[in-house]
Amino acid sequence: MRARVRWGIVGTGGIARRTVGDLQLCDTVELVGICSRDKDRADQFASEHSIPFASADFDAFCASGQVDAVYVGIPHGLHFDYAARALRAGVHVVCEKPLTMTSAEAEELHRLSRENGAFLMEAMWMKFTPAFRAVTEILGSGTIGEPRLIQAGAGFPVPPDGPARYWVAELGGGALYDLGVYTIALAHAVLGTPDQVIAVGKMRDDGVDEQVAYTLRYDSGAVAQLTNSLTAFIPPGGWIGGTRGSITVGEPLFAPRSLRVVTGQPPAPPTVEELDFDQEGAGYVPMFRAASEAILRGDVEHPIHPVSATVAVLQILERVRAELVEARDRAGTGGQLGALSRPGP
Ligand SMILES: NC(=O)c1ccc[n+]([C@@H]2O[C@H](COP(=O)([O-])OP(=O)(O)OC[C@H]3O[C@@H](n4cnc5c(N)ncnc54)[C@H](OP(=O)(O)O)[C@@H]3O)[C@@H](O)[C@H]2O)c1
Incomplete structure (x- = not known):
């Protein structure tokens, strides 16, 4: 060998x-x-x-x-x-x-x-970083109880004449393909496949989404609220809220180097643990x-990121995109209205 x-x-x-x-x-x-x-x-x-x-x-x-x-x-x-x-x-x-x-x-x-x-x-690469591995261990240990809420985002403005891959549909343009894969991968790693997907945002006629805010809802009651944009800055970070505590993932979400773990039941003062991780090379x-x-x-x-996880994340991404397309087509206004909005009288 x-x-x-x-x-x-x-x-x-x-x-x-x-x-x-x-x-x-x-x-x-x-x-x-x-x-x-x-x-x-x-x-x-x-x-x-x-x-x-x-x-x-x-x-x-x-x-x-x-x-x-x-x-x-x-x-x-x-x-x-x-x-x-x-x-x-x-x-x-x-x-x-x-x-x-x-x-x-x-x-x-x-x-x-x-x-x-x-x-x-x-x-x-996010899922292989020492910080993300630690998130998996902390969740597995039950330290923050049952995860119930996730909030995560990532965005940055790309000029219309910026690199083609961001804006050309055939090259995979759009915020979801570029950044949503990370936020959805986080939600999927913690909560799995959602029962309902709700999305609002801006989907262009050529199928390139400029920005999107979406909610993944689980029948258990758990919820993930995620945002991505290629037209505005969104701090690339997130947090997981559980029944006994929370984990805040340090920026950038794709390659975190720190975690903040807060536990404790009010009125007792919370216990705060700051964890730092070394980065090898560029991460x-x-x-x-x-x-x-x-x-x-x-x-x-690889068991940390098997192809089934990629498929599951892409299926969620497709459901988010479908919501944006449906809203755009219903509104007929270039997708300005949200998925749950209805055109006015
Ligand atoms: N993990 C991360 O941190 C991270 C960061 C940035 C990007 N990415 C991912 O990496 C990928 C590439 O992104 P990038 O920013 O490197 O893109 P890029 O600089 O626009 O393109 C990368 C290379 O792809 C080749 N290429 C371009 N158009 C092609 C075509 N039509 N046919 C064949 N090859 C072509 C070119 O290499 P040649 O001219 O040598 O053929 C080009 O230099 C994307 O999928 C992106 O999501 C990941």
Whole structure:
């Protein structure tokens, strides 16, 4: 058995540059390849980061026998095609979020992963951070009782002429695809699949949502209130309220480095515990290490973020989007009205 997985990065853009150093920090990773649409860009990236194999042909890259696993860092609308081609070639895949544009596509990738014995995981780095692992442990220990309420958000304004992937529908534009995956993943990890979804926001005619506030309601009475925006700042954080206490997740939600745990029944004064966590590299190291270890074990998915969780999150995201589309179409005003609103007389 190899001691290291031979990884190749796909794409030479923003996320590739943020994660390349973290891949090189993992002792179970050997970063051997970079694939771009453009050979000069691949060569440049390879020389900047001492990567031996540069390619501008993705299928040849996967068939080369030099790369065991690819990390797909290209706009979301292209994920399904690239991940499917890698899996069919028997190459393991960690693909940026969201894994695909639809839950049906994620299910198809899951099938291809099992059929070809290749590992598949969405790059949900948040769930692998020490702070998020601690949230899971605190919830499991019952310290804050039963979780009943979650509030979380993430947003930042992207100019209309900003990077195309935010605003072009075919590339996966919209606040939900870019940021909702995190807030929904948090709610799903704590509360599971909701019984009701209510959403208000702005969905453009081309299917790109500018911003959205949504409520996930559970028959148990639990509720998650979530917000995402590409037109306004929303502090990227959140909290979980339980029957005996609360956990506030430090910003940024995607890679928290602190937690505030408050417990105690009034009128007794609350007990406040501040927890701080170290970050390895830029925060992606625990995810890449976990994926590599799973691949070396011969696993085709990871228990911390199995493909079923990706599918479940995408199904919730689709329900939120459907609410916005319905409100837009009912109002006929570009989606200004909320899902539960009715046009006036
Ligand atoms: N986890 C995180 O913290 C985080 C942060 C930012 C983004 N992301 C995710 O990473 C992904 C990429 O985001 P990004 O900001 O890196 O995007 P980006 O810079 O716009 O694009 C990344 C690269 O994708 C390749 N690409 C662009 N258009 C393509 C096309 N039509 N066909 C094939 N390749 C194409 C390009 O590489 P070449 O020119 O070399 O082919 C480009 O440099 C997204 O899914 C996003 O959600 C994650």
